[in-house]
Amino acid sequence: IHCQIQLIIETGNSNFDFGSRVIFTARRPIYDTVTETTSIILSDESWRFNYPEGRTLIHDELQFDNLTGTLDFFMNIILGYDFDSFSELGGTEYFRKAQQVVDLAQTTASPGWTRAANNRRNKFTLVSDLLNASYEPLRTAYYSYHRLGLDQFSSDPELARQEVLDALTMIRDSKRRATSNYLFDIFFDTKAREIAGIFGEAEAPVRREAYSILLETDQGHLTEYSNLQN
Structure with missing residues (x-):
């Protein structure tokens, strides 16, 4: 490492x-x-x-x-x-x-x-x-983001983006139920710029769906995601 x-x-x-x-x-x-x-x-x-x-x-x-x-x-x-x-x-x-x-x-x-x-x-x-078992969905999404998303990007970018989008959806749903934002903030502080890059070249519907999720889930980095609105 x-x-x-x-x-x-x-x-x-x-x-x-x-x-x-x-x-x-x-x-x-x-x-x-x-x-x-x-x-x-x-x-x-x-x-x-x-x-x-x-x-x-x-x-x-x-x-x-x-x-x-x-x-x-x-x-x-x-x-x-x-x-x-x-x-x-x-x-x-x-x-x-x-x-x-x-x-x-x-x-x-x-x-x-x-x-x-x-x-x-x-x-x-x-x-x-x-x-805490309550945050296991976030950890599962972390796995999906990397192993099913990033690791497939070179062979199938569209599928990889969909996997990342699915992971972000899991994170959103997990955050809705969470009592603390600490782990979510750590994730997005680490990944915000990368996420913006992943969806920056996606088709417009995918970009907008990603932005909709991020708008709810990661208010702290909306400037990074501004290009996903178009």
Whole structure:
């Protein structure tokens, strides 16, 4: 898996305590092409950790550390999304491993690992939603989007677009029943530009149908989809 980590250090002190923002961008290949698709973009806006220069990073599944624990958590989430894109609900094993990191973190006071009333967009909520059966239709749509849609694009673009359209319909229906938009926002923050490109060259009826779904489902990226109205 190709993964890029962008770390922005915002604060630091003489005790080697750092406050930062971090963005993880993962990619997967598209079948029968030399191109890749961005599979998921994840971020932590308030990552705090301690790192003295030269310290060895050790993977420890029994003792929590907010530096290695955060890396373990996001790597398992990325693996889960990657496996979900190749087989229906295939990433569950890795989401459960991420849940184990969250459970271990409950023994500490590290921020972002508990269900906070004033911040529902944290690591606790992310993995809880991914393992919640209510969001399985979204995960199934994620598989359809990649394996039945993108991976068929080189051989049958029209069929691939229809599969992507069907996936977006599943996402719309799932969002109507959802109590949280977190996973949907992650999906569209990752995929909005790609979706606009997929339907930009489609026949007018398909473009307009896609736009109708996106108008309801992804209000945050309507500028990206403006060319689909015509």
